[in-house]
């Protein structure tokens with residue numbers, strides 16, 4: 527599943543192609559892709575809206591919209607969560623849809639001189655991806671924890687909030703209401719960098735360890751973004767962070783710090799990779 531660095535990469539790649547374009551129409555090819563409102567209302571309401579911004583919040587892509595000039599209608603946003611297999615691409619509108627295309631936005635030409643129209647296509651083999659249209663971002667995003675690169679996320683915040691709960695460290699870091707954007711890959715990577723065991727109790731983490739974990743979370747996400755994300759079990763994006771994994775997907779291979787074998791365990795039903803020597807459970 528794409529995590530913060532992958533969704534950020536997609537937002538950066540789509541931004542130049544989408545900002546300023548108007549949605550001519552939306553073809554909902556699988557109604558359950560639309561989480562809110564109904565598929566029919568979605569199609570009606572996005573028509574004529576201009577995309578003013580392509581942003582990311584947690585693992586959501588956010589397309590901010592502006593209605594036609596003369597309307598005093600509300601300001602809407604389209605939110606997209608790719609989940610397991612969702613993919614977004616820009617395509618020539620003359621190309622025949624694929625059977626896994628769930629939603630196709632027909633976009634206006636970027637300029638009068640440009641030929642033809644193009645489409646923004648949401649393709650999703652496994653059908654877990656969802657799309658929202660709302661004038662109230664908080665109704666969808668309101669429950670999320672802070673962004674790892676925000677000013678709110680400080681070492682002190684992390685220490686205080688780890689101690690406000692009694693949870694296992696890895697499941698807590700995966701919890702989007704605690705901290706937004708981390709998934710299985712980057713959590714394993716950050717915990718290894720910070721030399722912390724995924725099964726440690728959140729309120730057992732010392733102040734210094736919280737500082738190191740804070741730095742590790744930012745470091746692995748930053749590196750993931752720099753490598754355009756990791757291309758692994760989801761649609762290929764040209765990311766190459768998978769070539770730089772410390773522990774993820776490296777079972778039985780040597781730890782880059784101590785040389786001992788990486789182990790795979792299951793934590794909260796998620797495959798979890800650790801170095802048992804560097805990440806001791808105390």
Ligand SMILES: [Zn+2]
Nearest residue numbers: 781784801804
């Ligand atoms: Zn090690």
